[in-house]
Amino acid sequence: MRWDALFADLESQFEALQESDLYGEVADRIRAEVGKITVLDRLRGAVNTVVRVELMDAEPVRGLLSRVGKDCLLLETERYEEWLIPVDALVAVHRLGPWAEPAVGAVEGKLGLTHLLRGIARDRSPVTLFCSAGGPVTGTIDRVGADFLELAEHPLDAPRRRSEVYNVRLVPTQALRALRRR
Secondary structure: OHHHHHHHHHHHHHHHHHHHHHHHHHHHHHHHHHOOOOHHHHHHOOOOEEEEEEEOOEEEEEEEEEEEOOOEEEEEOOOOOEEEEEHHHEEEEEOOOOOOOOOOOOOOOOOOHHHHHHHHHHHOOEEEEEEOOOOOEEEEEEEEOOOEEEEEEOOOOOOOOOOOOOEEEEEEHHHEEEEEEO
């Protein structure tokens, strides 16, 4: 009887040791996989979720995360505004949920900030730019280069007409913190 108890105790210790080794191996593998997840992967996992975004040099924005490009994200707010935000301008994102989505479609993975800015310039939509220095500026994007945009500054409620434009501002895209379009 004493031998049976001893063997039973040794067997339970052995099983516990095997389970702890397996648990440690699984935990190590999980940590290694999590280490490969990028900010964009985490953001893609939250598409169609209402999030709050903290930005450098701009007020926080709350809205539906509708798209994630290769270097930017698009939020839609309750006031029918669209916010185009470069990932480099993010300070924090709240309410993401637990999921990540590393796979992207062929087109979505290539659409970056400059592609989207060119689309906005083509639409001639009035926008508000938030940059790393100074306050917000309003106008229409006239052109987008490889690493800059040119904004014809005019009041948001006025159409882009030569008589309304009071300045043309060149903004390096690295200085862009957010773009709001109504």
